[in-house]
Amino acid sequence: MLDRMNIVIAGGSGFLGDALARALTSQGRDVTILTRQKPVHAATPRVSSVHWTPDGTAGDWARVIDGAEAVINLAGESIAAKRWSADQKRKLRDSRLLATRSLTSAIRSADRPPAVFISGSAVGYYGDRGAETLTEASEPGRDFLGGLAQDWETAATDVSQLTRVALVRTGIVLDAHGGALPKMLPPFRMFVGGPLGSGEQYMPWIHKADWVGLVSWILTAEGARGPLNATSPSPVTNAEFSQALGRALKRPSFLPAPAFALRIALGEMADALLLSGQRALPVRATDLGFSFRYSTIDEALANVLA
Ligand SMILES: NC(=O)c1ccc[n+]([C@@H]2O[C@H](COP(=O)([O-])OP(=O)(O)OC[C@H]3O[C@@H](n4cnc5c(N)ncnc54)[C@H](OP(=O)(O)O)[C@@H]3O)[C@@H](O)[C@H]2O)c1
Numbered sequence: 001m002l003d004r005m006n007i008v009i010a011g012g013s014g015f016l017g018d019a020l021a022r023a024l025t026s027q028g029r030d031v032t033i034l035t036r037q038k039p040v041h042a043a044t045p046r047v048s049s050v051h052w053t054p055d056g057t058a059g060d061w062a063r064v065i066d067g068a069e070a071v072i073n074l075a076g077e078s079i080a081a082k083r084w085s086a087d088q089k090r091k092l093r094d095s096r097l098l099a100t101r102s103l104t105s106a107i108r109s110a111d112r113p114p115a116v117f118i119s120g121s122a123v124g125y126y127g128d129r130g131a132e133t134l135t136e137a138s139e140p141g142r143d144f145l146g147g148l149a150q151d152w153e154t155a156a157t158d159v160s161q162l163t164r165v166a167l168v169r170t171g172i173v174l175d176a177h178g179g180a181l182p183k184m185l186p187p188f189r190m191f192v193g194g195p196l197g198s199g200e201q202y203m204p205w206i207h208k209a210d211w212v213g214l215v216s217w218i219l220t221a222e223g224a225r226g227p228l229n230a231t232s233p234s235p236v237t238n239a240e241f242s243q244a245l246g247r248a249l250k251r252p253s254f255l256p257a258p259a260f261a262l263r264i265a266l267g268e269m270a271d272a273l274l275l276s277g278q279r280a281l282p283v284r285a286t287d288l289g290f291s292f293r294y295s296t297i298d299e300a301l302a303n304v305l306a
Pocket of ligand 1: 012014037121122123171179
């Protein structure tokens, strides 16, 4: 059993990190957030923040890693914030790889390395795979996100001789106030919702509470190492998701958004984020005994939109 109770979260100011930090403090842990912003006295008790420069090296901030129970890596430029110009793609990539290298460098130089390093990854690892069932053992995709996720995971695995490394391949995290769902709601609320493109692409969704539960569980699940899909046990197609969203909002869900219109509006992002899909299953987590609270899309949406 671990006696150290401080958890460091890089990128902990974001959508997932903030929810995770709150959950961990409610379990009696202290959380230190690494942020590029001016550190603020956090409003949440037991959470403090430390300024860092994620440039691939360890700086002064690395002192917070020495003796921490765990390091969790969620830092990275937002995937969906801007159109993917060549410059934006470089930012998406560099922000993840440099942040990861800064953390591994700090772990390597720590006198007391953390017991576990949980590093972010994404279902984009698998590329666009139609209805193929994907487990953690499946081959990676060959597109931009597939290459990025592979390099991101390889960078994190660099310290696997020093600490347990878990790679969390996160799916589409469902929450009413952050992530992808709030962006999907307006057309449904205006009675013009429906599937994106053919609607046949799979959506590997996960309720935010289950994502937080899974990452908290990995902290002490000694067998949880290497890649773990953070996705619900029942992925649905985009058409099924649209129908479920229509049911939850009591709105129609039959007006498709044509693929060409999404491509005009969003460029390459449309294919990578909306029109492609992964039927990813959380095989590692379920084999190791993790149970999901929300395993059907109707239960998850009913809770999130309540
Ligand atoms: N949300 C999802 O559904 C989802 C799905 C799959 C994968 N993921 C991955 O999970 C991780 C966390 O997701 P999230 O939704 O919490 O993201 P988020 O809200 O965008 O937060 C990410 C954090 O990373 C830091 N950051 C932003 N730009 C950066 C840069 N250029 N260099 C270094 N750090 C930077 C920011 O912290 P500071 O400004 O405080 O430094 C930010 O709060 C991300 O890597 C994301 O790709 C998320």
